[in-house]
Amino acid sequence: MSDSLNILIIGDVLGKAGRRALRDHLPNLLDEHQIDFCVANGENIAAGFGTTLKLADELFTLGVDVITNGNHCWDQRSFLEDIEEDDRFVRPANFSKYAPGNGWTIQETRDGHKVAVINLIGQVFMGTWDCPFEAADRVLAEIPDDVNAILVDLHAEVTSEKMGMGWYLDGQVSMVYGTHTHVPTCDEIIHPSGTAFQSDIGMTGSYNSIIGMKKEGALRRMVQRLPQRFEAVERGATIFATKITVNAQTRQTTHIQRICIRPEA
Ligand SMILES: [Fe+2]
Ligand SMILES: [Fe+2]
Incomplete structure (x- = not known):
């Protein structure tokens, strides 16, 4: 068993555009970077709103090992039950005690390494949740x-x-990494005791949009302040992801690298 692990982290995957981009590029990316483990945030895979078993399966089939979630977790009401179907799903551990599903999971890589994935949700501008620090x-x-x-x-x-x-x-x-803002940050760092950090991985979705949604509708909401349906952009996604290399004995990260694949013009 090799003593280092290459892990690929994908942020919020936005609807059809995001899923298409992963279908086109993820298998190659996993191969090229010799990825042992891949995690993605699935709170927006169903046209921007929540997760379904069928769409999650597309991601698992492409090589995603764990799907995390967020404030859109229950947008598809079926996921209240479906989350219990597969232990590769996690939702924030600091949701209320009534939430179905798990806040963390441990999955094995092909060569037998164990990777734990913990999901948390913030308290600032996110709703009322338990303390994420205490949950951690x-x-x-x-x-x-x-x-x-x-x-x-x-x-x-x-x-x-x-x-x-x-x-x-x-x-x-x-590693501690952020999701939710749909905008990648270039502040990746490895802290002195070996924990990698990046404020936001960024969305895998169309940036010809307002955080993945068609700009016309989103703008009407902003300008006119009247109800307007959000519609996800369906094509032209950019993949933003971050690769880390972890020492499997110490769990410390030794290398971090942002990855970006732009849509073909
Ligand atoms: Fe999101
Ligand atoms: Fe979110």
């Missing part, structure tokens, strides 16, 4: 010692809260 402590106390890498998807709006979590967990996990 609670989950980490439960994770067994033989896990080779630990990833934390903090689904949150504000960068300060995400940066806070990065420092709070430095030395305890392999």
Whole structure:
């Protein structure tokens, strides 16, 4: 068993455009970068609103190992039950105690490494959730010692809260990364005790949009402040992802690299 792990992290996958781009590029990307484990955020795979089993299956088939979630988790009401169907789904661990599903999971890579994925949601501009810092402590106390890498998807709006979590967990996990804003940040760093951090991985979706939605409708809402349906853009997605290399003995990250694949013109 090799003692390092290459992990690919994909942020919010937005609707058909995002799924198409992954279908076109993900298998190659996994191959080219010798990826052992891949995680993606699935809160927007169903035309921007939530997750279904069928669409999640598309991602699993392409090589995604775990699907995290966020504030859109229950937009498809069927997911309240479907989340229990597969332990590769996680939803924020600091949702209320009544939420179905799990806040973290451990999955194995092809060569037997164990990767834990923890999902959290922020408290600032995100609704009323339990404290993500306390939830992280609670989950980490439960994770067994033989896990080779630990990833934390903090689904949150504000960068300060995400940066806070990065420092709070430095030395305890392999990476803390943000999702939700649909805009990638170029602040990737490895903290002194080996925890990688990036404020937001960015959306895999169309940037010829307003955070993945058709700009006309979104603009009408902003300008006229009247109800307007959001419609996801269906083509032309950019893939933003981040690759980390983790020492499987120490769980520390040794290398971090942002990846971007633009749509063909
Ligand atoms: Fe999102
Ligand atoms: Fe979100």
